Amino acid sequence: MDYEAQIKKNQFRTDEYKINMGPQHPATHGVLRLNLTIDGEIIKRVEPDLGYIHRGIEKMCEYDSYPQIIHLTDRMDYLSSHNNNEAVALAIEKALEIEVSDRVKYIRTIVGELTRMASHQLWWAVTGMDLGALTSYFYGFRDRELINDIFEETCGARLTMNYSVPGGIRYDIHENFVQRVKDFIVHLRSKLPEYDQLLTGNVIFEKRMKGVGVLSKEDAISYGVSGPVARASGVASDIRKIKPYSAFALKDIDFKEPLYTEGDAYSRYKVRIDEMWESMNIIEQLIDNIPEGNIKEPTKAVIKLPKGEFYQRVETARGELGVYINSDGKKNPYRVKFRSPGFSNLSALDHMAVGSKLGDLVAMMATLDLVVPDIDR
Amino acid sequence: MIIASTNNFFTEIISFFSDGLGWGFGGEILGYTAIAVIYLIFFAVAGLYLVLMERKVAAWIQLRIGPNRVGPWGLLQTIGDAIKLVTKELTGTIKADKFLYNLAPYFPIVAALISISVFAFGESFQVFDINIGIFFLTAVSSIGVIGILLGGWASNNKFALIGAMRSGVQVISYELSVGLSLLTMVLLTGSLQLSEIIEVQRTGGWLIYQGHIPAIIAFMIYMISGTAETNRAPFDLIEAESELGAGYHTEYSGMKFAYFFLAEFINMFIIAAIAVTVFFGGWLAPFDLFDNVWFLQPVWFILKVGMIIVLMMFFRWTYPRLRIDQVLTLEWKYLLPLNLMNIVLMAIMVWAGFTLPWPF
Numbered sequence: 001m002d003y004e005a006q007i008k009k010n011q012f013r014t015d016e017y018k019i020n021m022g023p024q025h026p027a028t029h030g031v032l033r034l035n036l037t038i039d040g041e042i043i044k045r046v047e048p049d050l051g052y053i054h055r056g057i058e059k060m061c062e063y064d065s066y067p068q069i070i071h072l073t074d075r076m077d078y079l080s081s082h083n084n085n086e087a088v089a090l091a092i093e094k095a096l097e098i099e100v101s102d103r104v105k106y107i108r109t110i111v112g113e114l115t116r117m118a119s120h121q122l123w124w125a126v127t128g129m130d131l132g133a134l135t136s137y138f139y140g141f142r143d144r145e146l147i148n149d150i151f152e153e154t155c156g157a158r159l160t161m162n163y164s165v166p167g168g169i170r171y172d173i174h175e176n177f178v179q180r181v182k183d184f185i186v187h188l189r190s191k192l193p194e195y196d197q198l199l200t201g202n203v204i205f206e207k208r209m210k211g212v213g214v215l216s217k218e219d220a221i222s223y224g225v226s227g228p229v230a231r232a233s234g235v236a237s238d239i240r241k242i243k244p245y246s247a248f249a250l251k252d253i254d255f256k257e258p259l260y261t262e263g264d265a266y267s268r269y270k271v272r273i274d275e276m277w278e279s280m281n282i283i284e285q286l287i288d289n290i291p292e293g294n295i296k297e298p299t300k301a302v303i304k305l306p307k308g309e310f311y312q313r314v315e316t317a318r319g320e321l322g323v324y325i326n327s328d329g330k331k332n333p334y335r336v337k338f339r340s341p342g343f344s345n346l347s348a349l350d351h352m353a354v355g356s357k358l359g360d361l362v363a364m365m366a367t368l369d370l371v372v373p374d375i376d377r
Numbered sequence: 378m379i380i381a382s383t384n385n386f387f388t389e390i391i392s393f394f395s396d397g398l399g400w401g402f403g404g405e406i407l408g409y410t411a412i413a414v415i416y417l418i419f420f421a422v423a424g425l426y427l428v429l430m431e432r433k434v435a436a437w438i439q440l441r442i443g444p445n446r447v448g449p450w451g452l453l454q455t456i457g458d459a460i461k462l463v464t465k466e467l468t469g470t471i472k473a474d475k476f477l478y479n480l481a482p483y484f485p486i487v488a489a490l491i492s493i494s495v496f497a498f499g500e501s502f503q504v505f506d507i508n509i510g511i512f513f514l515t516a517v518s519s520i521g522v523i524g525i526l527l528g529g530w531a532s533n534n535k536f537a538l539i540g541a542m543r544s545g546v547q548v549i550s551y552e553l554s555v556g557l558s559l560l561t562m563v564l565l566t567g568s569l570q571l572s573e574i575i576e577v578q579r580t581g582g583w584l585i586y587q588g589h590i591p592a593i594i595a596f597m598i599y600m601i602s603g604t605a606e607t608n609r610a611p612f613d614l615i616e617a618e619s620e621l622g623a624g625y626h627t628e629y630s631g632m633k634f635a636y637f638f639l640a641e642f643i644n645m646f647i648i649a650a651i652a653v654t655v656f657f658g659g660w661l662a663p664f665d666l667f668d669n670v671w672f673l674q675p676v677w678f679i680l681k682v683g684m685i686i687v688l689m690m691f692f693r694w695t696y697p698r699l700r701i702d703q704v705l706t707l708e709w710k711y712l713l714p715l716n717l718m719n720i721v722l723m724a725i726m727v728w729a730g731f732t733l734p735w736p737f
Contacts, residue, residue: 019535027619041539041701130619132610132698138439198695204611205697358539359700362620 030372061336074160077374083316091312101293109247119317168296209266213364227319233263239315342374465631477531484524485640499674510571529625540624554602603648611696649685
């Protein structure tokens with residue numbers, strides 16, 4: 001397209017107008033700015049404008065030693081901080097060819113699945129709130145609080161956990177950990193049907209969600225969406241299945257990857273609800289037989305990676321997180337790149353939203369489960 | 378003279394000032410002013426305590442305790458909030474249309490306060506018993522939307538404008554359903570006058586019982602459209618906070634915001650009070666308890682209104698919000714045809730004498 005036509009395309013007609021959704025807006029859950037071109041209530045174009053919470057994490061990584069990088073990754077997708085930590089730790093271990101003990105693998109996986117559940121609970125809470133049902137907020141946070149308590153007891157932090165380190169985990173699990181996780185699963189199994197009673201079967205909720213923000217399988221692949229968003233469109237993309245890591249590589253864990261074909265907001269919602277059930281299944285298969293072993297393999301005081309490129313993928317609550325480390329053999333990396341799930345998922349928003357109503361955009365953003373620091377880094 | 382009944386409580390106030398003190402016409406004016414002040418105080422307090430009640434009901438549904446710091450059980454919380462709002466600086470936008478912007482908050486509150494004047498709180502507690510009571514109520518209570526439209530338009534804010542336009546569309550549509558469902562009941566009573574509607578129910582039982590099936594349908598339609606009239610969830614698209622920030626009152630602060638806010642709660646009282654008068658026997662005691670003694674009549678009335686309000690609060694804290702096209706589809710494709718059929722059904726029923734007599 002030539003320049004003239006480009007100008008013409010970007011000019012809006014006189015019956016359209018622009019509004020800024022964000023950087024301060026309740027539905028963006030952070031400092032995301034969406035430039036909306038609207039005709040009455042109907043959305044003509046969505047242009048996400050990033051950079052309001054850019055902290056230069058990838059650049060900072062180039063000046064930090066490898067154990068320090070893990071601290072920064074907590075602040076990317078703060079709702080699945082353990083998965084981020086694990087991704088970096090796995091990449092470093094892969095480079096150093098350290099084989100961590102089975103105990104570490106089990107604990108990492110259990111904590112990772114707990115993180116996923118906590119993230120999905122927070123997502124469920126705020127999805128209800130975005131659609132105007134404020135009660136779900138308190139139900140979701142009630143149960144998430146219990147997971148945070150378990151984390152606090154074991155690693156001293158509730159949100160930015162810093163639990164994985166290169167070669168293992170920072171502390172052994174607390175003596176109450178196993179019992180509390182079991183109690184929590186019993187609790188959540190009784191409470192998840194309550195979630196369904198409040199939102200899932202509700203007529204208004206289904207009307208708001210079904211057929212909204214449809215993303216076909218082909219589009220899902222071409223936009224590179226991952227995680228629950230991809231699964232709702234029928235793309236099997238679970239890294240835990242495709243390229244197993246930690247305990248998934250060690251043991252044949254029996255869990256389903258929930259797949260839907262509609263690709264609308266409602267199926268994205270259902271995928272996440274199903275994932276909570278599957279996470280509980282995974283934990284139940286692991287929690288009773290955590291093997292004994294070292295919690296941390298010895299590493300050198302100053303970790304230096306061999307020359308080369310290293311890549312590790314993990315499945316966070318939002319989708320596929322890729323960690324790319326380019327090392328030139330020094331104590332800090334030459335280049336670090338994070339392939340964050342939120343960024344790719346957000347890129348599909350314009351495609352989904354065009355032609356729908358303003359209220360639908362909120363439902364779409366809610367079911368994309370955007371965490372803005374993950375998009376911006 | 379507006380006040381008809383002889384042993385009316387409000388008539389006695391006026392006659393106390395005009396005849397009792399011997400102040401003549403001046404005393405009459407003073408009496409009316411006294412009544413107005415009583416009503417204003419009552420509804421200011423009622424509005425404030427409805428806010429508190431909503432917060433307590435919300436807390437109850439949401440596994441919380443709710444306000445419990447200011448006064449015993451948080452009873453003074455909303456009083457404190459009101460004092461804060463009154464003493465707050467009034468800020469506004471430079472580019473707003475000053476005159477309309479300042480005028481807008483008065484429409485909802487004035488409309489709400491005018492419409493409360495016709496309610497019968499008891500046999501002897503009614504200021505203004507006009508023969509077109511129901512018609513007057515629906516007419517006056519819809520003036521409030523002008524304030525919302527003006528506020529959204531004059532704020533010079535796109536979010537406020539979207540909220541105001543949604544409000545205009547929604548309130549005008551649902552006005553129809555409110556009117557028609559009340560009309561269904563008027564077929565049964567044969568009168569628009571509130572005191573006569575209650576008189577019909579004194580001998581024949583509450584109208585929701587007399588009119589059975591069509592009355593229950595009318596009540597459901599009335600509650601749905603009444604909730605939409607007050608702009609409350611699940612019809613709160615007007616101030617949909619996750620979509621529009623605060624909607625039409627985004628640019629309002631302090632007391633101007635409080636007028637909008639208070640009007641919403643008084644409107645809720647009005648909708649519930651109409652429902653009680655038309656469907657649940659107004660101030661009549663259930664099963665003629667205590668022989669409908671006069672000083673308990675306002676208590677019964679307020680109790681019934683309270684129960685309807687709690688029902689509306691349950692809606693708000695349980696349901697998600699509808700989308701604007703769904704709101705209009707619900708009204709024009711479902712409620713309106715159902716309502717029209719219901720009127721015909723009620724007319725046939727009244728003509729054929731299928732109403733239920735009381736007692737059985």
